[in-house]
Amino acid sequence: MKLNLKQCAVVAILCMLWFTLVRSADVPCAARAVANNSVLCVCTKDYCDTVTRDEPSEGKYVSYVSSEGGMRFNKSTGSLKCFEETSKYPTLTLDPEIKYQTITGFGGAVTDSAGLNWKNLTDSKLMQHLIDSYCGDSGIQYNMLRVPIGGTDFSTRAYAYNELPENDAALTNFTLAPEDYEYKIPMIKACMAAASAPIQIVSATWSPPAWMKTNNDFRGYSRLKQEYLQTYVDYHYKFIEKYAEEEIPIWGVSISNEPLHGTIGFNTINTLGWSLDYMAEVTRSMSSKFRNSAAYKDIKILALDDQRYTLPLYWTTLISIYPDLVDYFDGVALHWYYNRYVNASTITRVMRDYPDKFVISTEACTGAQPTDVLDVDLGSWSRAEEYFVDIMENLNHNVVGWIDWNLCLNTVGGPKWAGSGVDSPIIINAEAREFYKQPMFYAMGHFSKFVPRGSQRINVSVLGQTNIQHVAFLTPSNTVVVLLYNDGDKTRINIRLGDKEARIKVETKSFTTIEMLNQ
Numbered sequence: 189m190k191l192n193l194k195q196c197a198v199v200a201i202l203c204m205l206w207f208t209l210v211r212s213a214d215v216p217c218a219a220r221a222v223a224n225n226s227v228l229c230v231c232t233k234d235y236c237d238t239v240t241r242d243e244p245s246e247g248k249y250v251s252y253v254s255s256e257g258g259m260r261f262n263k264s265t266g267s268l269k270c271f272e273e274t275s276k277y278p279t280l281t282l283d284p285e286i287k288y289q290t291i292t293g294f295g296g297a298v299t300d301s302a303g304l305n306w307k308n309l310t311d312s313k314l315m316q317h318l319i320d321s322y323c324g325d326s327g328i329q330y331n332m333l334r335v336p337i338g339g340t341d342f343s344t345r346a347y348a349y350n351e352l353p354e355n356d357a358a359l360t361n362f363t364l365a366p367e368d369y370e371y372k373i374p375m376i377k378a379c380m381a382a383a384s385a386p387i388q389i390v391s392a393t394w395s396p397p398a399w400m401k402t403n404n405d406f407r408g409y410s411r412l413k414q415e416y417l418q419t420y421v422d423y424h425y426k427f428i429e430k431y432a433e434e435e436i437p438i439w440g441v442s443i444s445n446e447p448l449h450g451t452i453g454f455n456t457i458n459t460l461g462w463s464l465d466y467m468a469e470v471t472r473s474m475s476s477k478f479r480n481s482a483a484y485k486d487i488k489i490l491a492l493d494d495q496r497y498t499l500p501l502y503w504t505t506l507i508s509i510y511p512d513l514v515d516y517f518d519g520v521a522l523h524w525y526y527n528r529y530v531n532a533s534t535i536t537r538v539m540r541d542y543p544d545k546f547v548i549s550t551e552a553c554t555g556a557q558p559t560d561v562l563d564v565d566l567g568s569w570s571r572a573e574e575y576f577v578d579i580m581e582n583l584n585h586n587v588v589g590w591i592d593w594n595l596c597l598n599t600v601g602g603p604k605w606a607g608s609g610v611d612s613p614i615i616i617n618a619e620a621r622e623f624y625k626q627p628m629f630y631a632m633g634h635f636s637k638f639v640p641r642g643s644q645r646i647n648v649s650v651l652g653q654t655n656i657q658h659v660a661f662l663t664p665s666n667t668v669v670v671l672l673y674n675d676g677d678k679t680r681i682n683i684r685l686g687d688k689e690a691r692i693k694v695e696t697k698s699f700t701t702i703e704m705l706n707q
């Protein structure tokens with residue numbers, strides 16, 4: 189077929205139009221209204237919202253907004269203006285020359301329940317939408333995961349590895365569980381395949397086999413039996429070997445999940461209690477075992493893996509009694525429960541004397557605390573705000589990463605074998621063949637997608653009065669990213685970088701991420 193000039197021009201214009209649409213086409217949220225709450229974004233096998241990160245161009249900024257009113261990563265670009273001293277609006281001045289901690293990443297936990305719910309979607313396109321939403325470039329680009337060593341409360345049974353034969357100090361029968369092969373490994377691999385950055389995985393044991401413990405049970409008041417301290421360390425080594433055989437490298441491991449619970453017997457789920465001397469002995473032995481192995485010498489060994497309020501016990505006190513332990517720990521892992529009662533400045537105060545130790549947040553979920561009425565609260569904006577504020581406060585206090593709890597749960601916040609249900613950024617409704625992205629999903633994404641590994645937090649100084657809370661970063665691609673949290677009405681704020689400023693209209697009750705080139 190031969191085209192005349194006019195036809196040719198039409199084709200060219202259509203091509204350009206098509207290219208433009210395809211290039212920047214984000215699939216918008218399929219919003220479903222929830223009474224008295226914000227909206228859910230519904231994904232089916234044929235539809236799921238996406239977001240791409242656009243490179244800001246010279247003289248422009250790109251902004252992404254999510255709001256209680258229903259915006260979800262609403263993208264727009266604006267022009268930078270010359271900075272005006274006399275603005276009547278408050279100004280945030282960014283200083284990329286003053287840098288703080290370097291970011292490791294963001295992610296969630298591949299629990300047995302998360303994997304089971306994901307598999308329960310059954311349709312492979314729908315399952316892939318969930319993976320792409322979390323790990324893909326068209327999603328929120330998680331680059332960290334947490335995988336429990338054996339079972340947790342978010343399993344359908346209590347179990348550990350090598351439960352039989354009992355008293356098997358040499359762990360002669362250590363194999364992975366059906367849950368690893370059915371749920372966790374496939375989900376981790378799917379995320380690794382979808383992600384463009386390496387996925388770094390942290391691990392922890394909730395409870396080892398009952399025979400290693402003084403109470404011979406998965407829950408309740410317990411300690412390790414003294415004769416199995418080394419076996420407990422070997423148990424971790426064998427787990428890491430088994431995952432390596434599946435081509436899943438483990439990046440970091442803690443001494444145990446939430447040591448305080450089993451220590452005081454205050455728990456209804458899989459736990460292990462600790463005395464400080466056992467903790468010291470296991471830390472030394474774990475360090476020696478990993479550091480002396482060729483394959484796993486770089487694995488990060490993490491202290492605590494417990495609430496912020498346990499920092500004085502499991503760091504300050506532990507280190508003051510056993511000063512040699514400082515050298516064995518790479519960092520400290522913190523959980524978020526009860527953070528509202530413990531100021532984040534505790535972190536910087538306690539860690540000031542240990543500048544070479546990083547702090548990472550390894551567990552968080554809403555719906556778990558006594559003040560939470562509902563397990564799953566569909567469309568809750570206030571739960572998204574809890575996430576956003578906690579992540580921001582942690583980052584403003586030198587924390588290098590933030591890992592969520594279950595990647596997805598069912599509509600009652602399960603399944604689980606013990607304790608009650610909790611909430612998750614993605615809720616699976618397998619019966620309806622759909623899943624829901626909660627407002628919490630977008631709260632996570634405003635950080636995880638736009639603050640890539642290797643970003644460094646930078647200084648922000650405030651001129652004028654504003655309720656807008658903020659944190660800012662310099663990314664490895666030399667852009668500056670600013671996150672804003674507005675808990676009130678529509679307002680205005682200027683963001684100054686050098687002699688330029690972005691004049692931002694901030695939406696009512698919203699999260700905003702703004703990206704611009706560093707000058």
Ligand SMILES: *[C@@H]1O[C@H](CO)[C@@H](O)[C@H](O)[C@H]1NC(C)=O
Binds near residue numbers: 224
């Ligand atoms: C929504 O709020 C109204 C007024 O507070 C209340 O009467 C109603 O029961 C609520 N609906 C739901 C589904 O919670």
Ligand SMILES: *[C@@H]1O[C@H](CO)[C@@H](O)[C@H](O)[C@H]1NC(C)=O
Binds near residue numbers: 217257258262263
């Ligand atoms: C932006 O947000 C509004 C909700 O306030 C929504 O109706 C609209 O479609 C969104 N625009 C885009 C491009 O996503």
Ligand SMILES: *[C@@H]1O[C@H](CO)[C@@H](O)[C@H](O)[C@H]1NC(C)=O
Binds near residue numbers: 350352353361363
């Ligand atoms: C080894 O563990 C499996 C469960 O994984 C169990 O069925 C089997 O009996 C155990 N073998 C011995 C010798 O205890």
Ligand SMILES: *[C@@H]1O[C@H](CO)[C@@H](O)[C@H](O)[C@H]1NC(C)=O
Binds near residue numbers: 531532533
């Ligand atoms: C935390 O402490 C700082 C000062 O160290 C204070 O400015 C801030 O208001 C406190 N935050 C809370 C939530 O109490």
Ligand SMILES: *[C@@H]1O[C@H](CO)[C@@H](O)[C@H](O)[C@H]1NC(C)=O
Binds near residue numbers: 308598602603619
């Ligand atoms: C799996 O999906 C079915 C419906 O397809 C549902 O009845 C069942 O409760 C789901 N399982 C869990 C653990 O949520």
Ligand SMILES: *[C@@H]1O[C@H](CO)[C@@H](O)[C@H](O)[C@H]1NC(C)=O
Binds near residue numbers: 647649
């Ligand atoms: C940012 O830098 C200013 C000096 O330019 C300093 O006064 C302020 O404390 C710094 N802010 C933070 C959060 O460190």
